[in-house]
Amino acid sequence: MVRSAWRPRPRFTYGMAVLWSVVAVLLGYAVLDVADAAPGALTVRPLPPPPPTETVATRTLPEVPQPSRSTSVGMPLPTLAGETAAPSTAGVEEALAGVRAAGALSDSALVVRDGQTGQVLLDQRGDELRVPASTTKLLSAAAIGQVFAPDETLHTVVRQGDRPDEIVLVAGGDSLINPGKGDPEAVAGRAGLRDLADQVEAALEDQGVDSVRLYVDETYADGPTTAPTWSPTFRSSGITGAVAMLGLSSQRAKGGSPGPADPVAAVRSLFARQLEARGIDVRVAPRGDAPGVPGSPLPGPSTSGTPSTTAQSSATPSTSTSPGTTSPASSVPASGPGSVLGSIESAPVREQLALALTDSDNALTEILARQAAYRSGAGTEFAQVGAWVVDSVGTLGLDVAGVRLSDASGLSRQNRVRASLLADVLVLGYDGTHPVLRRALDGLPIGGLTGTLENRFTGEDHDAAGRARAKTGTLTGANALAGSVVDDDGRLLVFAGMVAGVGTNDARAALDRFVATLASCGCR
Structure with a gap:
């Protein structure tokens, strides 16, 4: 009977585990060192700068000689000469x-x-x-x-009609109304139609009105939208927009991009939708006569027919009147028929x-x-x-x-x-x-x-x-x-x-x- 020789197996001790771990770490670091991912004897790339501290070092500026007249380029906008x-x-x-x-x-x-x-x-x-x-x-x-005072603005007003459920959007000359919220820094879009809808909705809620008939008063400076001496393609090609006393900044005509043929109708339609989104039932009245004093509370024509040097500084209701207004601001009631339910203000006319x-x-x-x-x-x-x-x-x-x-x-x-x-x-x-x-x-x-x-x-x-x-x-x-x-x-x-x-x-x-x-x- 033949017996195989028996040999004892080596034991994997704790000390050996530690040794192999150290070897693995050293080998890994060497790889990172060679790859310039870690500093060391094998690193080729220089060390990155230390992280910044809260202490600011003293700054120095290079000395630059002042340019001479013969080598200088003239200033784009020099001061006015004597x-x-x-x-x-x-x-x-x-x-x-x-x-x-x-x-x-x-x-x-x-x-x-x-x-x-x-x-x-x-x-x-x-x-x-x-x-x-x-x-x-x-x-x-x-x-x-x-005609216009230096800081005069234009106002788009909504007034109450003869009854609480009648509201009148008064075209006041601002053709640059933002369809959303007004931008106080903008010229085109200073007044916001959404802001006007917010004001009118709040006023109607105070009166307990949730259903209205919407009119538009186009009395103020009303006239034709295009001139008979213009080419019929001027508006359709975007060379000009239609001339109207109410319009949106987003619909300004540009070459190749015409604006709407009827800017007033475009504003009226959007305003009605904005009121409906606020829970108000809106019935749009046909174009024509609106209830109340025509054009109120906006400035009216002068009776002299000459340029006014005392133009009203605002089209909003105030406590004073101005020469040349057929609907004086003092006649605007605080409540009831003709009262103002909301008003938005344009950029100054001079900026427009x-x-x-x-x-x-x-x-x-x-x-x-x-x-x-x-x-x-x-x-x-x-x-x-x-x-x-x-x-x-x-x-x-x-x-x-x-x-x-x-x-x-x-x-x-x-x-x-x-x-x-x-x-x-x-x-x-x-x-x-x-x-x-x-x-x-x-x-x-x-x-x-x-x-x-x-x-x-x-x-x-x-x-x-x-x-x-x-x-x-x-x-x-x-x-x-x-x-x-x-x-x-x-x-x-x-x-x-x-x-x-x-x-x-x-x-x-x-x-x-x-x-x-x-x-x-x-x-x-």
Whole structure:
């Protein structure tokens, strides 16, 4: 019988477990060390900086030599210069000689004025009557500024009708109402329709009313939505919106994106839905006469038919009356028929006017001009408003002989204005005596930066980028540019250029070269 030899098995002791654990840790660390994931003898990458502490170290700034005059680039917006930097007629004519010889300016009117003294520095056919296109808005801004107080706002009001279950939405001239909550920092959208619905819902709840008939009062500055002298495609293509005394900021017309044909109906429909969402049963009344005093409590037309210099500073009910109002604020009852159930307030008119110039918003310009004409006792047809603008500019002491406007925005080809008059209005606006007009001019597009000048003065004519503010004007075969520029001596120059008979691109290029030359000139 054969027996196998027996051998004892080695025992796995506690000491051996500890030893193998240490070996594993060392091997793992070595791998991390080689991979530069942990510091050690094998680490190639330097150690990371220590974590920051709460003690801030002493900072030092590099010494940078001050630039010399010969190596410096001119400031985009230098401070205005003194009398020693005043340009001369000879200097301006010499600087612009080559520009004026360009074929694109062969049929043009060009005017340059010293913005600080008003001196005429260049007048090339400035007294010829020409199609102004959208530079018409400068004249409208001057007229509007005479009617509205510097901080005047527009109010959209809901009043009670003859019965508790009748409510009247009064169109008050604000075409920039936010469909939701108002934004206190915005111009377009300062007033919020949802805020108005909240106020009206609370007032109705206090009266125990949960079912209403909704009317719209369109008495205030009512008129046609489009002008007979406009192309029928202007509204449908978004060149202009419909002109109405009520509208939403979200429905502003833009090129290729038209607004609604009936802005008032759009606001009424949304407001009815907002009330219904708050548990109020709403029946929309047909358009037409609304119960109560027509237009109350908004300002009415002046009986004198002249621009008002004591415009009411608010369209909300107050304890005082204002000349030229057919529905004085003191007649608005605190409760019952005609009482105000809710009211929202727009951005100041002067800020809306600046926005209209920045965006070249045709409808907004017409809406503001129509209200101003209406408050002054003029008619609200487009030609009537245009005639009122001309008369109002004339009351400023400016020569308007022969000038005629068929609208306030410049879309009509029947408009005729002189380049010299555009320059007159600009000089007047910059002298600081007309605060609404002055604020409107601040809204002029800036070359290479904003509005309709955002993509201009960005190439060879970059000398005027950031330094020129101007209103553009563009209709087929008629182009214009009018505004101001700060030259290399820090002098404010006012200019107006009107070009006919050439393509839009050629006209724009020539006018941009004209302004850029003024910017880089000095012209003394």
